[in-house]
Amino acid sequence: MRHLLTLDHMPRADITRLLDRAEEFRARGQQRGLLAGRTVLNLFFENSTRTRTSFEIAARRLGADVVNFDVSRSSTAKGESLLDTLHTLEAMKLDALVVRHGENRMPDWLAEHANTMVAIINAGDGSRAHPTQGLLDALTVRQRRDDFENLSIVICGDIRHSRVARSDVHAFTALGAHDIRLCAPRALLPEDADEFRGCALTEDFDAALGDADVVVMLRIQKERMAAALLPADSDYFAQYGLDARRLALATPDCLVLHPGPINRGVEIAPEVADGAQSRILDQVGNGVSVRMAVLAEVLTPAA
Amino acid sequence: MRHLLTLDHMPRADITRLLDRAEEFRARGQQRGLLAGRTVLNLFFENSTRTRTSFEIAARRLGADVVNFDVSRSSTAKGESLLDTLHTLEAMKLDALVVRHGENRMPDWLAEHANTMVAIINAGDGSRAHPTQGLLDALTVRQRRDDFENLSIVICGDIRHSRVARSDVHAFTALGAHDIRLCAPRALLPEDADEFRGCALTEDFDAALGDADVVVMLRIQKERMAAALLPADSDYFAQYGLDARRLALATPDCLVLHPGPINRGVEIAPEVADGAQSRILDQVGNGVSVRMAVLAEVLTPAA
Amino acid sequence: MRHLLTLDHMPRADITRLLDRAEEFRARGQQRGLLAGRTVLNLFFENSTRTRTSFEIAARRLGADVVNFDVSRSSTAKGESLLDTLHTLEAMKLDALVVRHGENRMPDWLAEHANTMVAIINAGDGSRAHPTQGLLDALTVRQRRDDFENLSIVICGDIRHSRVARSDVHAFTALGAHDIRLCAPRALLPEDADEFRGCALTEDFDAALGDADVVVMLRIQKERMAAALLPADSDYFAQYGLDARRLALATPDCLVLHPGPINRGVEIAPEVADGAQSRILDQVGNGVSVRMAVLAEVLTPAA
Numbered sequence: 058m059r060h061l062l063t064l065d066h067m068p069r070a071d072i073t074r075l076l077d078r079a080e081e082f083r084a085r086g087q088q089r090g091l092l093a094g095r096t097v098l099n100l101f102f103e104n105s106t107r108t109r110t111s112f113e114i115a116a117r118r119l120g121a122d123v124v125n126f127d128v129s130r131s132s133t134a135k136g137e138s139l140l141d142t143l144h145t146l147e148a149m150k151l152d153a154l155v156v157r158h159g160e161n162r163m164p165d166w167l168a169e170h171a172n173t174m175v176a177i178i179n180a181g182d183g184s185r186a187h188p189t190q191g192l193l194d195a196l197t198v199r200q201r202r203d204d205f206e207n208l209s210i211v212i213c214g215d216i217r218h219s220r221v222a223r224s225d226v227h228a229f230t231a232l233g234a235h236d237i238r239l240c241a242p243r244a245l246l247p248e249d250a251d252e253f254r255g256c257a258l259t260e261d262f263d264a265a266l267g268d269a270d271v272v273v274m275l276r277i278q279k280e281r282m283a284a285a286l287l288p289a290d291s292d293y294f295a296q297y298g299l300d301a302r303r304l305a306l307a308t309p310d311c312l313v314l315h316p317g318p319i320n321r322g323v324e325i326a327p328e329v330a331d332g333a334q335s336r337i338l339d340q341v342g343n344g345v346s347v348r349m350a351v352l353a354e355v356l357t358p359a360a
Numbered sequence: 361m362r363h364l365l366t367l368d369h370m371p372r373a374d375i376t377r378l379l380d381r382a383e384e385f386r387a388r389g390q391q392r393g394l395l396a397g398r399t400v401l402n403l404f405f406e407n408s409t410r411t412r413t414s415f416e417i418a419a420r421r422l423g424a425d426v427v428n429f430d431v432s433r434s435s436t437a438k439g440e441s442l443l444d445t446l447h448t449l450e451a452m453k454l455d456a457l458v459v460r461h462g463e464n465r466m467p468d469w470l471a472e473h474a475n476t477m478v479a480i481i482n483a484g485d486g487s488r489a490h491p492t493q494g495l496l497d498a499l500t501v502r503q504r505r506d507d508f509e510n511l512s513i514v515i516c517g518d519i520r521h522s523r524v525a526r527s528d529v530h531a532f533t534a535l536g537a538h539d540i541r542l543c544a545p546r547a548l549l550p551e552d553a554d555e556f557r558g559c560a561l562t563e564d565f566d567a568a569l570g571d572a573d574v575v576v577m578l579r580i581q582k583e584r585m586a587a588a589l590l591p592a593d594s595d596y597f598a599q600y601g602l603d604a605r606r607l608a609l610a611t612p613d614c615l616v617l618h619p620g621p622i623n624r625g626v627e628i629a630p631e632v633a634d635g636a637q638s639r640i641l642d643q644v645g646n647g648v649s650v651r652m653a654v655l656a657e658v659l660t661p662a663a
Numbered sequence: 664m665r666h667l668l669t670l671d672h673m674p675r676a677d678i679t680r681l682l683d684r685a686e687e688f689r690a691r692g693q694q695r696g697l698l699a700g701r702t703v704l705n706l707f708f709e710n711s712t713r714t715r716t717s718f719e720i721a722a723r724r725l726g727a728d729v730v731n732f733d734v735s736r737s738s739t740a741k742g743e744s745l746l747d748t749l750h751t752l753e754a755m756k757l758d759a760l761v762v763r764h765g766e767n768r769m770p771d772w773l774a775e776h777a778n779t780m781v782a783i784i785n786a787g788d789g790s791r792a793h794p795t796q797g798l799l800d801a802l803t804v805r806q807r808r809d810d811f812e813n814l815s816i817v818i819c820g821d822i823r824h825s826r827v828a829r830s831d832v833h834a835f836t837a838l839g840a841h842d843i844r845l846c847a848p849r850a851l852l853p854e855d856a857d858e859f860r861g862c863a864l865t866e867d868f869d870a871a872l873g874d875a876d877v878v879v880m881l882r883i884q885k886e887r888m889a890a891a892l893l894p895a896d897s898d899y900f901a902q903y904g905l906d907a908r909r910l911a912l913a914t915p916d917c918l919v920l921h922p923g924p925i926n927r928g929v930e931i932a933p934e935v936a937d938g939a940q941s942r943i944l945d946q947v948g949n950g951v952s953v954r955m956a957v958l959a960e961v962l963t964p965a966a
Contacts, residue, residue, distance in 0.1 A: 086453070087397055094693055096720060106434035107448065110427055114399060114452055117425045122723045124716055131712035137924035145713065145923060148947035149720055150692070172944075317448060318440035338475075341451035389756070390700055409737035410751065413730055417702060417755055420728045620751060621743035641778075644754035 058354050060168045060177040063186040064227035072231050076196045078350035079343065082118075088349075092121035092356055095152040099125045100142075101180070102158045107317065108180055111341075112155045115348035121152070121356075139163075140170055147173045152356055154178070161185035176355035184218045190316055191224030193347040195232060197340050198271055201312055205233040211265045211307075213240040213297060214275025214324055216258075217247050221316045225273055226253055240265040242297065262297050269307040273314045274299050277324045293323065300326035304334065312336050361657050363471045363480040366489040367530035375534050379499050381653035382646065385421075391652075395424035395659055398455040402428045403445075404483070405461045410620065411483055414644075415458045418651035424455070424659075442466075443473055450476045455659055457481070464488035479658035487521045493619055494527030496650040498535060500643050501574055504615055508536040514568045514610075516543040516600060517578025517627060519561075520550050524619045528576055529556055543568040545590060545600065565600050572610040576617040577602050580627045593626050603629035607637065615639050664960050666774045666783040669792040670833035678837050682802045684956035685949065693724035694955075698962055701727040701758040706748075707786070708734050708764045713923065714786055717947075718761045721954035727758070727962075745769075746776055753779045758962055760784070767791035782961035790824045796922055797830030799953040801838060803946050804877055807918055811839040817871045817913075819846040819903060820881025820930055822864075823853050827922045831879055832859055846871040848903065868903050875913040879920045880905050883930045899929065906932035910940065918942050 058071065082088065097116040099109050109125065116123045131142070146154060153176040156164045161183035168177040181187040202208060210229055216222045216239045226237060237256040239246070246258050259265050266272065277293065294300075304311065313325075313335045321327050330337060361374065385391065400419040402412050412428065419426045434445070449457060456479040459467045464486035471480040484490040505511060513532055519525045519542045529540060540559040542549070549561050562568050569575065580596065590596060597603075607614065616628075616638045624630050633640060664677065688694070703722040705715050715731065722729045737748070752760060759782040762770045767789035774783040787793040808814060816835055822828045822845045832843060843862040845852070852864050865871050872878065883899065900906075910917065919931075919941045927933050936943060 089397065094695065096723070098716075104433045106430050110401075110429060111452060113427055114425075117399070122720075124719055126716060127712050130710045138927065141923070141925060141927075144944055145947050148944040149717060149951050150948065151720075317444070319444060321441065321444075338447055338451040341448050342453065345452050392700065407736045409733050413704075413732060414755060416730055417728075420702070620747070622747060624744065624747075641750055641754040644751050645756065648755050 060164075061188050061351050061355060062165050062168060062177065062179050064188045064191045064224050064231065065186065067227065067231060069231045069233075072192065072195065072228060075192055075347070075350045075354060076199060078353060079192070079196055079346040082349040082353075083343070083346040087118035089118070089120035091353055092116065092119040092152075095121040095356055096150070097121045097123050097153045097155060097352065098146060098151050099123065100128065100146070100154050100156045102128050102156075102163075103181070105157060105181070108157065109155075111344045112178075112180060112348050115345050116352055118345070119349055119352055121352070124151075139167070143167050143170060144172060147171060147175050151175055153352065155180050157181045159183055178351060178355065181220055184220050185223060186227075187220040187224045189344065189347055189351060190221050191228035192351070193340055193343040194221075194225050194273065194314055194316075195228040196343045196347055197314060197336050198229070198312060199232070200339065200343075201336070202270065205229060206235070208234050208270045209236045209238070209268055210234055210271040210273070211238045211240060211269045212273045212275065213262055213265070213299070214277055215245045216241045216253075216275070217245045218278075219275050221273075221275060223252070226256060230255060238265045238269070240297070263303065263306060266303060266306040269311050271312045271314065272299065272304070272307060274325050276316060276318065276320060294326075298322070298324055298326060299329050301328050301332070304329055304332075310334065314340060317341065363467075364491050364654050364658060365468050365471060365480065365482045367491045367494045367527050367534065368489065370530065370534060372534045372536075375495065375498065375531060378495055378650070378653050378657060379502060381656060382495070382499055382649040385652040385656075386646070386649040390421035392421070392423035394656055395419065395422040395455075398424040398659055399453070400424045400426050400456045400458060400655065401449060401454050402426065403431065403449070403457050403459045405431050405459075405466075406484070408460060408484070411460065412458075414647045415481075415483060415651050418648050419655055421648070422652055422655055424655070427454075442470075446470050446473060447475060450474060450478050454478055456655065458483050460484045462486055481654060481658065484523055487523050488526060490523040490527045492647065492650055492654060493524050494531035495654070496643055496646040497524075497528050497576065497617055497619075498531040499646045499650055500617060500639050501532070501615060502535070503642065503646075504639070505573065508532060509538070511537050511573045512539045512541070512571055513537055513574040513576070514541045514543060514572045515576045515578065516565055516568070516602070517580055518548045519544045519556075519578070520548045521581075522578050524576075524578060526555070529559060533558060541568045541572070543600070547590065566606065566609055569606060569609040572614050574615045574617065575602065575607070575610060577622075577628050579619060579621065579623060597626055597629075601625070601627055601629060602632050604631050604635070607632055607635075613637065617643060620644065666770075667794050667957050667961060668771050668774060668783065668785045670794045670797045670830050670837065671792065673833065673837060675837045675839075678798065678801065678834060681798055681953070681956050681960060682805060684959060685798070685802055685952040688724075688955040688959075689949070689952040695724070695726035697959055698722065698725040698727035698758075701962055702730060702756070703727045703759045703761060703958065704730045704732050704752060704757050705761045705786075706732050706734065706752070706763075708762075708769075709787070711763060711787070714763065715761075717950045718784075718786060718954050721951050722958055724951070725955055725958055727958070730757075745773075749773050749776060750778060753777060753781050757781055759958065761786050763787045765789055784957060784961065787826055790826050791829060793826040793830045795950065795953055795957060796827050797834035798957070799946055799949040800827075800831050800879065800920055800922075801834040802949045802953055803920060803942050804835070804918060805838070806945065806949075807942070808876065811835060812841070814840050814876045815842045815844070815874055816840055816877040816879070817844045817846055817875045818879045818881065819868055819871070819905070820883055821851040822847045822859075822881070823851045824884075825881050827879075827881060829858070832862060836861060844871045844875070846903070869909065869912060872909060872912040875917050877918045877920065878905065878910070878913060880931050882922060882924065882926060900932075904928070904930055904932060905935050907934050907938070910935055910938075916940065920946060923947065
């Protein structure tokens, strides 16, 4: 694997290998020698302290140097083209660029235009993909459920604009899931249902939750709610928030996931976020392990 | 020691052990193997480049990884609760959080709510405590004076709002000092004198300096001066600034301390800040050593 | 060499030794043991993510710790004097300060006032010097041309305000160059031609390019163009931009350099920046190697 750009069409065997490797790193904690002498640069065009920190910790636990390139203060802001930034960073002999960008497919574009062997890792691009999130969500489910074939999975929130929803669907379906229900108010359901082919679309959260084994709640952006003429927080919560009553509609041990940061009382009730079925903190821990696996995969020959 | 939250009620033996360990690190310079593979995260809700840098250097000289979590750009600013931030960081398997926060007791609150063995180190909370500053001030005095029982110590400045004054009083009294004189204009003296029990309170700086062995000058915040209807800079300096004439009222070799950064001509005259009795730069060097000792103490079994 | 402040009057032997060492590091990639246990602090009063990153990568490839001191959030901004900042940083036992400052000679002033053995490395001061840029430009030329004696070199752009032009002239002349042509609109030619003694001054770029072996294009600051009543971008490009037609006036294999970040279509045409004669990305790679050489030179006894 040269780059990690998307999970779309990634073979099941590749995903399984990455998850297996993440489990090894989770057990082992660190392996400082693996990437010693390598340099990983975080190139975040959108702020995400949490994801950047997760990648930074992952890279260091493998012994790599990590450089945080402060885009907001760089010459990119002064009008240098992104291509010139790419080639400049490559000329410094970096081994990997971890890229977050507001536009879809920008990491792919960087990978296509790279002159060197630099690995591009997508840390989230527009509404299109967030592959390490998809992997860590799949790992979190796999730790608790034996096989994806028999799972009913609900993803609820701003599906239309969510790169998390897209990468989750790619990961879960690759691993065998075929009952995935995407739930949102109409304005936040996908415009193009083909993008999520195989998934059911619904506006009725209660119905979607019936017999669900996994429910992934998405963070709702308040800006988006206003733009979509959505009801106020409390009304949104009444219709699409996950509280204990609603969670009881699912199977008794239904797993609850959320990519974070959570908006308590907007899309998820505190008693659910902090409850026994919540796997939210497992996700955070798995995030570091998955990112170690991805860095190891693109920067070293497979074991 | 699991955490370092305050020096209040810390036993003399613990303080002495920390200072002894700091002296060892000062002599040795570094000990890269001690915290190799450990991760320390700086979580500063108030900016303090200087203190953050001192902790960063201390942690690295013990071989730890250091991650600076940029609170101003994180989801905390987007409304994530502090508790969710804490648990998220814990899930990344951090070993220590170095916390600065504007509210009193916030580090204690984090320590109480931690789910894991993460160590919380208070790098200054509100007006309540700045324990590493108290320790480094005590170390600076101890390097020049044999015992605290016979010392007369003056602390002058904004006592009321100063976490430095509180932690200094805790450290100095634990080590045996019983003649501590707190000096400030009335509006900046403590409202509750019990908090500083055993210390004399005075508005008369000249009188307080008589026979003093140590004088700790505090940084005066200009915002505070205005709010407290204090006189302008030059008038403040006339009454509470430490210049050569006033320093001559103390013992001939009276030590001069200041936590920095200094306001020259506001609370201290250049000839004193740069003079032979100034120990201000010793304090900075001791700061790194003390922080190494604290990190070693909370992250490794005692030697 | 204790510090690196300027290339002005640096002996040819010193420059040659630094370039030779840079070549060694370029071949070797890294040498982690060389500066293990040393601490380098980046102290940038002007933002330059690119140069800061280059120094950071260089220091880490030699095994040093790197601390980025965020001046914009530090007490310097709160009114601490630069001298107090210097002495505070020295008290933390730093080995080198990499300084960028808007005022001429500020790094020299820091070197004069340092109390310790800390090495000061100038990463650009005002319009006066940018010695690592001069060295990396010299290295880039030397990799392609055997000797500087016979070279005709053109430097074009805002000569008057350019620290790059000054350091390039110092490096190239020390290595034997005596045909250096400085080209700019009148308002951007030097006020004091003595500063560039030995160099020809001209406003005619086409004429200057005749038989040129090397052309260094400088980044033009749009603010400066307005202030100097210069023509708009397109007019500037017509007179002083380097395009393929103009480059054809030089020798067929004339090298094209630019310190970056480039303004495409303002001072350089894309077909030249990306063309076969462009050495711009070599410069970036050489920047890391030269900074490794400089750090090694000031922090270790010569090999």
